[in-house]
Each structure stands twice: as structure tokens, then as C-alpha cells.
Amino acid sequence: MSAAEDADRATTAPGEDVPPPTVDRAQYGLAAVLAVVGVWTVVDSAGLGPGFADQVVRPAAFGYVIGSALVVLAVLLAVATARGDRAEAEAGEDVDLDQGTDWRTLAGLAGVLVATIALLDVLGWAIVGALLFAGAATVLGNRHWVRNLLIGAVMSLGSWYGFYVGLGIPIPAGVLDGIL
């Protein structure tokens, strides 16, 4: 996706109100991704066996249809893009589309999420959940990181005990095994 997103930055820079170069080049990136997924779905389907004797619809059938459809749609999207079709980005209460994309915040959140995945099994939910909340809140612009950590800790411990006491499901505790 990164190539597509780079192109995105180039075409939707803030304050850009000159219409002539209206080709939304990032959409070529999307079309390419769709084509790759489509081709790979067809290839994957081609590798399947004929299925059980009573299977009238072969396991590969849907894959062929859906994969080909993706490729066709990718071509259509590329053509539409070349003809000046632009995406209508989604609006929302907290969304200000007049500004450019804030890549620093996005990268920060991505870092927090990747760290969450990496640490989840080792440290357990009670610790990782607190770090996740505090990290995300800090990246999103709240710099009181001590307070963020405290709120995060309350939330993650609360959810851990909520699952354990309320639902009878012990969430794996990680390094805190035996303490919680």
C-alpha cells in the first residue's frame, strides 16, 4: 500500500484547488492491489483439487469467478482513473478533509499497534492493553502520558477482571501469570 499512499500525498496536498491535473494517481495503486489479489485468487483456485464426488460446485469455482471479477474491476478502475474519476473520501464528525493526511500520527499509531501484536503473548493483555491505550492517546495528541498510562492500566485491568469474574474467561495473563 505504501506506494499508493505516497502518491496520495502528492495528489491531495492541502490547499490544492487547481483542478487541471485531476488524475488521482493513488487510485492506480488501488487498482494494482486489486489486480494482484484477483490474480492470486485465481492461481490459488487453480491449485485446488476437484473436490468430493458429490460436490457439484467445485471448490475452485467461486475463486475463479471472484478472482476474475477483481481483475476486471481493477482494469475498470484504472480506466476510470485515467479519465479523471476521483474518489470521494469519507467525511465524518471529527474528520477535516481540508487538511492533508497526517502521516506522523498514522505512523505513530501503526507503531503502537505493531508493538501491541509483538508484545501481546509475552507481556499479557493487562500490560499491553494499558500500553496500547496510553500510546494511542499520546500519539493522538494528549501529552499527559502518566495520566494516559493510569487510565490505560485501569481499563486493561478492568477488562481483564471483567472477563474473568463476569464471564468466567481468563484472558492469558502473560508475565503477570499468578499475580492477577
Added chain:
Amino acid sequence: MDALLTGLSLAVTPENLLYAVVGVLLGTAVGVLPGIGPAMTVALLLPVTYNVEPSAALILFAGIYYGGMYGGSTTSILLNTPGESSSVITALEGNKMAKAGRAAQALATAAIGSFVAGTIGTILLVALAPTVAEWVVVLGAPSYFALMVLALIAVTTVLGSSRLRGFIALTLGLTIGLVGTATGQPRLTFGNSLLADGIDIVVVAVAIFAVGEALWVAAHLRRRPLEIIPVGRPWMDREDWGRSWKPWLRGTAFGFPFGALPAGGAEMPTFLSYVTERRLAGKHRDEFGKGAIEGVAGPEAANNASAAGTLVPLLAIGLPTTATAAVILAAMQGYGLQPGPQLFEAEPELVWTLLASLFVANTLLLVINLPLAPLWARLLRTPRPYLYAGILFFAVLGAYSVNFQWFDVALLVLFGILGFAMRRFGLPVLPLIVGVILGPRLEEQLGQALQLSRGDVSALWSEPVAVIVYVVVAALLLWPLVLRLIPGRQGPERLADEVDELEEEVRR
């Protein structure tokens, strides 16, 4: 009737009543809060509710659904930036009313209108759903297959501003639905045994709704605070009542049928209701664009009536037409319940408890929300870093709690990036979610239909209902082409374009 009374007696047991209250409160809260909607909330709660009774979970979901519909209106009246597409129309007049110091009346007509519409809609649902179920139960696999094709095509072509993007979203959803070994052989699993059971719908839904939204907002976070109009306890005087009751009823009349249709949703009926009220306003016509109460009463009623309407195809046929209905369908499948005509025979108690609890939820909405409106308004001031950090926290917890494996969280982030890309490229979310859920069922029905006919494809149009449905599908697909051939017209007018025009007209 007896069945309904039995259901009602089960719905008002203290435990079920508690679930209804929690559902309504939670639903209203998430409806009010920006960034999260009822579909995402239901998705987040799926893993939790697998440990309670199915009926309790469904009551909870019903409360969230109705509450979310209502909460969205509070946001669009007090802030001028509606979050859900179904609230766009309410914002036109509702926010004008609030700015003119009539926020209390706007909230009141929305709340009472929602109650009226929800009650009438639920009565219609109770009357219709069993009848539809009886009618549908005789249909064979070919007709089901056709109905599912219709549902997929309808959510893809009727809503949204670009058909091409609708189909892209739908096909991506179907691709996600392929993953797994449902057919006996691993498809798109990369040889990973964790993908053998397919990708859990909870993970996909939470990723697309919650993580995608959080990332998208983070990238475009509004730095100047939004202007929130303070509000006291909602009330209406005699004149407001006089001006509201007819729009409520007309809005209900628009909302319910559209909700019940396979391409339902609330966008079209709220739009039609607004246009109708403006035309019929008589001496109040000048107030439209400046805060006419009719313009809030009608669309809000239409919005809630359509929510009740969407439950008809969901319960009677097993077809979801909105994102929330799609996630509720996934929940029912998780319980081993198959929504559709058999459900009324197999689980009458569950169905009637659910239907009765809809009345309970609707009444609770009115009782709870009128006094609590100032509190809901305060929720709008939640600091955004905490709001979106909280959304990410619960999203990760929701995905993790499916199997307690980091792998699901990794999938969550991956699909979250997809959700971000979808918002950037204007791809609609609903076709993708419906595609993920209906794709495997579509394949199953096709298999059944062709198995009975031993591979003879003509079996697919061997039932009259299937033929009619295919004609409707063809009409949906070909309609824009036909319009383009009529001289003097430049292709079809899209609902989204018309709403834009309306907005400009009103704002002027």
C-alpha cells in the same frame, strides 16, 4: 398474539430487562459519540455475548440498534456534522433549530418521533415477519440463491455514489469470505492452519468499522474544536406537537417499506420524507432552511421506522440489508441459529422474546433519553485522543478475545489498513461486510440447488420466485443504462448527488 404475550412476559424478566436497558444506554452512547456506530458496537460485543443466552444477546443488540439510530440524531442536531449517512437529512433542519435556540424542541421531536415510528414499525414487523416467513419457507435453494444475489447486488448498486466502487467493495468482501476450508480444501490460507477456519467476521467487522475509522480520523483529525450547542431537557409545546405528528406518521410510512426492501437503508426514506414535508409545509414552508420542526420530525421517524423494517428480511429470510443487521446475522450464526423462515418454527420463544423486547427497548429509549439528553450532549465533549485510543483499545480486545491469539490482532491491523484505504478511496463498507457474510452462504445454496438437479444449471431458474428475483436484479443492473438511452438525460441521478444539491439549496 398469544406468542407475542408469551414473548413479552419473557422480555420483562429482570435479567432481560437489564440487557435491554444496557443495550439502549450503550446504543445511544455510541450513536452520540463520533467515530463509532451500532454496527461496530455489536461487532465488538460478539465475543463477549457468546457466553450469555442467545435471547439475552439479541435483546442487547436490539437495544443497541434502536439506541444507535436515536443517538445519531442527537449528534446531528447538536453538531453540524452528522456521522451516519442516515442522519444527514436530520442535520439540515435540526442543527438550524438548535442554533435558533430550539435544540430542546428538536431533540424532543426526534425522540418522540423515533418512539412513534419505532412502535408502529415494530407492530408492522410483528404482523409481517411471520407471514413472510411462512411464505418463504416453501422456497427451495434456487430461490434462496436468487434472493442472496439480489441482496448483494442491491446493497452494491442502490446505495453510495459510485457503482464501480460498490462492486470493488463487494468483490473484496467475497474474497475474504473464500478464505478457509469450508469446501473441504484450503482456499487462500497460505498453508496457515490459523486461517483454516476462515477469517472470523468479528475481526473483519471490528477492523473495518473501528480500526479503519480510528486510523482515518487520526490522519485528518479536526484541530479546532467543534461548536456544540448546549441543551436542557427536551420539551415541546402544543404548536410543536401539532406540527410534528403528521410528519412522524408520514416518515414512518416512508421508512418502514424502504427498510424492509433488500436495498433498504435509511438514506432514501429520510430524503423522501424531508422533500415531502417541505412540499406539504404550507405556511411554514419559509422556515425550511432556517429550522423547521417538520424537517426533523419526518426524517427522524423515517430513520427509526426503517430500522424496524430491516428486521423483516433479516428475521424472515435471513438477508441483512444494513451493516448492523449484517453483524447481528453473524451473531445469530455464531449461536448456531439460522435466521430465516425455519427460525420461527425452530425457536419461536427466542423470536417472540426478541420481537417483544423491541417494544421494551423502544419505550426505554423514550423514558431514558428525554431526561438524559443533557448528559448525552456532554458525551460529545469527550477528548478525541481518549475517544479514539479507547476505540482502538476495545477493537484490539474484541479481536483478541475471539481466540486469545496475537494472530487475530495482526489480522485486525491488516484489515484496519484496508478500512483506512476504503475510506480514502470512497469504497462503501456495507457491500464488503455483506459480501463476507453472504459469500459462503451463497456458495452453499448454489451447491444445494445444483446437487438436487445433479449439476443441471437450469435448476437455478426453475422456481417462479427465482425468475422474478432475477428480473429485479437485471433491472437494478441495467437501469442506469436505460436512463442514459432516454434522450435529454445524462444518466441516472444518484441519491448522494441529490442530497448534496439539497444541502446546498438549504444552506444558501
